[in-house]
Amino acid sequence: MKIAVVGTGYVGLVTGTCFAETGNQVICVDIDAAKVARLKQGELPIYEPGLDVLFHRNIEEDRLKFTTSLVEGIKDAEVIFLALPTPPGENGSADLKYILGVAKDLGPLLENYAVIVDKSTVPVGTAEKVRAAIAANAKVDFDVVSNPEFLREGVAVEDFMKPDRVVIGTSSETAKKVMEKLYAPLVRQGNPVIFMDERSAEMTKYAANSFLALKITFMNEIANLCEKVGADVDDIRRGIGTDSRIGKRFLFAGIGYGGSCFPKDVQALAKTSQEYDYDFRMLNSVMAVNDDQKKKLLPIVRKHFDGNLKGKKIAVWGLAFKPHTDDIREAPALENIVALLEEGATVLAYDPEAMENTKRLISNVTYTHSAYDALDKADALMIFTEWPQFRTPDFAKMAELMNDKVIFDGRNLYELKQIREHGFLYYSIGRET
Ligand code: UGA
Numbered sequence: 001m002k003i004a005v006v007g008t009g010y011v012g013l014v015t016g017t018c019f020a021e022t023g024n025q026v027i028c029v030d031i032d033a034a035k036v037a038r039l040k041q042g043e044l045p046i047y048e049p050g051l052d053v054l055f056h057r058n059i060e061e062d063r064l065k066f067t068t069s070l071v072e073g074i075k076d077a078e079v080i081f082l083a084l085p086t087p088p089g090e091n092g093s094a095d096l097k098y099i100l101g102v103a104k105d106l107g108p109l110l111e112n113y114a115v116i117v118d119k120s121t122v123p124v125g126t127a128e129k130v131r132a133a134i135a136a137n138a139k140v141d142f143d144v145v146s147n148p149e150f151l152r153e154g155v156a157v158e159d160f161m162k163p164d165r166v167v168i169g170t171s172s173e174t175a176k177k178v179m180e181k182l183y184a185p186l187v188r189q190g191n192p193v194i195f196m197d198e199r200s201a202e203m204t205k206y207a208a209n210s211f212l213a214l215k216i217t218f219m220n221e222i223a224n225l226c227e228k229v230g231a232d233v234d235d236i237r238r239g240i241g242t243d244s245r246i247g248k249r250f251l252f253a254g255i256g257y258g259g260s261c262f263p264k265d266v267q268a269l270a271k272t273s274q275e276y277d278y279d280f281r282m283l284n285s286v287m288a289v290n291d292d293q294k295k296k297l298l299p300i301v302r303k304h305f306d307g308n309l310k311g312k313k314i315a316v317w318g319l320a321f322k323p324h325t326d327d328i329r330e331a332p333a334l335e336n337i338v339a340l341l342e343e344g345a346t347v348l349a350y351d352p353e354a355m356e357n358t359k360r361l362i363s364n365v366t367y368t369h370s371a372y373d374a375l376d377k378a379d380a381l382m383i384f385t386e387w388p389q390f391r392t393p394d395f396a397k398m399a400e401l402m403n404d405k406v407i408f409d410g411r412n413l414y415e416l417k418q419i420r421e422h423g424f425l426y427y428s429i430g431r432e433t
Helices: 010-021 033-040 051-060 070-074 097-109 126-135 156-161 173-186 198-229 233-241 262-275 281-294 297-304 332-342 355-361 395-401 416-421
Strands: 002-006 025-029 064-067 079-082 114-118 142-146 166-169 193-196 313-317 346-350 380-383 406-409 425-427
Touching: 002 010, 002 070, 010 025, 010 051, 010 064, 010 079, 010 156, 025 070, 033 064, 051 064, 051 156, 070 097, 079 097, 079 173, 097 114, 097 126, 114 126, 114 173, 126 142, 126 198, 142 166, 142 173, 142 198, 166 173, 166 198, 173 193, 193 198, 198 233, 198 262, 198 281, 262 281, 281 332, 297 332, 297 380, 297 406, 297 425, 313 332, 332 346, 332 355, 346 355, 416 425
Parallel strands: 002 025, 002 079, 025 064, 079 114, 114 142, 166 193, 313 346, 313 380, 380 406, 406 425
Antiparallel strands: none
16 A cells, blocks of 8 residues: 655654555655655664664665655555644643644645544544544545554554554544555454544543553552552562453552653643543542652652762663653653752763763763763662663672662662662662662
8 A cells, every 4th residue: 555654753653664564655754854864864763672674674675765745745645644743732732733734734735535544642533623624625535534553662663563452533434444454464463453433542542541651650659658558569569460350561660650652641631621521530640649759769868868969979770761762751860860960969870772862951960881880989879760781780899889889769670688688778669678
C-alpha cells in the first residue's frame, strides 16, 4: 500500500519505518526542512533501540522516503497518518492546532479516496473535528479513523511490530477494510484488531495511560504506607502481581512516573471530565500523589544531612525519565537536581543517553564520563533511573570512591541484604532503611 505519515516526531518515525518494513511504500512529511534533509541522508534524530536498522534498510530498499511537501507526500496515498504534536494547551487540554492545520490543508489536495488516520493522542471528539476541517474544502470522498498508538519509548519497535492489540475507531466499512489489510502482517500471532467508534478509540488511549499511571501511583502509595508500618513493597508487589486479575506489570514503586505521555494524558483526561461536568476524583489524586512522589527523597536527604546541603557533593545516576531513552521530559531527576543545587549542594551526574539533553536545561552540574566518575568524593549517591548498568555495580569500588557510603535509591535497584553487606546506608522506596 502507499502510505503517507505527516509529522516525523517519535510516533511518526516509528510508524513510518515499521510500515515500510511490512512492505508498504511510505513517505514521511515534515515542515522542518533541516530535519527532512537529515532524514534523507539517513540520520535518525531520535534514540530508539532497534529503529536504526529498520530505518536504514527501508531507505536503502526504497520503501521509506521523506519530503517537506504535503502535496508530494499524499499523492496517491491510500492511508494518511497524522502523527503531529498535541502539546498541552493553556487550560490543560491537548492543543489541536497542528492537527487541524494539516487537516485544513489536506481537503483541497485529496485527489482520490483516502483514509486519514489520527495517530496522535487526541481528546474525544477530535476525529469529528478533523473530518469537518477536511470536508470544508474536499473534492473527493474520504474517511477519518482514530488509531491510537500504545508504543513505549525504548521498546517502541517491538510494541509496534508485535502489538498486544490494535485499536481502530471508525464507522466506515471501507476504512475498516483498508486498516485491516494494513495491520494484517502485525497481528498474525492472534492478537486482535479491535474495532469501535471513533470516540471510544480516542477514549481508549486516555483510559489505558491513565489506568497505568493509576496502577503505578497506587503502588507508590502502598510503598509510602509500607515505610510507616514496616512492610516491604517488593514483597507486596510479588504477592499481588501473581494474581492474574492484577498482573505483574507496572507495579514497580519508585520516584513517580514521568515522560511525555502519562503526565499529559492524565491531565488531559481530567480536563475532558471537567468539560463534561464529571468529577473524576481518582485522576486528581493520581496527579497530586505523583507530584509529591517525585520529590519524595528530598526531605530524607535533608534529614540525613541535618538540614544543610551546603557544600555537600551529591552523585546522581540516571537523568532520563526511564531507561533506554534520552528523553528527560517530566523526569524526576531534574526537579531533584534543581532543588539540590538551590540548597547549595554540588552535583555530579551520569546517564548513558540523556546527558546532552539535560545539559541544555541545567548547566551548573558536572556531567561525568562514567557512573563511577560521578562518585568521586561524593557524600551520597541518588538514583533516579533504573539503567541496567546501575543494577550490578562494583560496590567495593563505589565505597572506595565515595566520601561516605550513602545511597538514596528512587528505583529500588538493590537487595537490602546485599547492600548492607557492603556497608552502605541505603534509603529506598517502600522498604526498610
Ligand atoms: C506510555 C505507555 O506505556 C505506552 O503504552 C503509550 O503508548 C505511551 O505512554 C504514549 O502514550 O505514547 P512511555 O511514556 O514511553 O509509554 O513509558 P512507560 O514505560 O509507560 O513509563 C512511564 C513512566 O512510568 C516512567 O517514568 C516509568 O519509570 C514509570 N513506571 C513504569 C513506574 O514508575 N513503575 C512501573 O512499574 C512502570
